[in-house]
Amino acid sequence: MHVNDWLVQNGYLVLKEGASTGSVSVHGTLADGSVDWATADVDWSQSSAYAVGFNGIILNRVGREPQGIVTKEQAHSLLDEIARKLMALKDVNGESVFSRVMNSNSVFNGPMTPQAPDLQLGFQRGFGASDECAIGEITGESILVDNDSRWSGSHLMDPDVVPGTFLLRGNKSITRVPALVDLTATLYSLFQVEPPPGLDGEPVF
DSSP: OOHHHHHHHTTSSOBOTTOSSEESSOOOBOTTSOBOGGGOSBOTTSOOEEOOSSSEEEEOBTTTSTTOOBOHHHHHHHHHHHHHHHHTOBOTTSOBSEEEEEEGGGTOOSTTGGGSOSEEEEEOTTOOOOHHHHTTEEOSSOSSOOOOSOOSOOSOBOGGGSOOOOOOOSSOOOSSOOOHHHHHHHHHHHTTOOOOTTOOSOOOO
């Protein structure tokens, strides 16, 4: 999925007049080293959201992004609106593209959460963000395109639709179904090393 192209087609990301492709990056700097916003392909004064990286959508927030327009009061309803539209997105065969779209506060915790993507995209099996999306490009192509390259593994699908396997050796038993964050905590425990404060996860044994 070309996520930025979806954002353009739905009016959340606005290219400058006459442009059909581009990037969320700015292409130049001024003599003093500051960003030359005139070189941007995107009209940030009208853009409320963008994507760079694989599985997140970022709001163009006032006070966080340099050209932010989305206020704290507007953010919640805007995130709900974008998530609702993404959950309704289907491919040509009628298959849903997403299994869930989550607010960052339900995915991340800790002091750096405000710097995380505002929405986390949980793609259904067989779908993922495009390589162009990873570098913030707007392609001008269809939103959904076939992946013609070898796809032997992916970190892009919702983990709930591609569960992992936990292998045990010996007579240990686990106290619950483990999560990925539990593996680090378990290794600290097995090696009898005191984990750092604030570590996510718990030992599974």
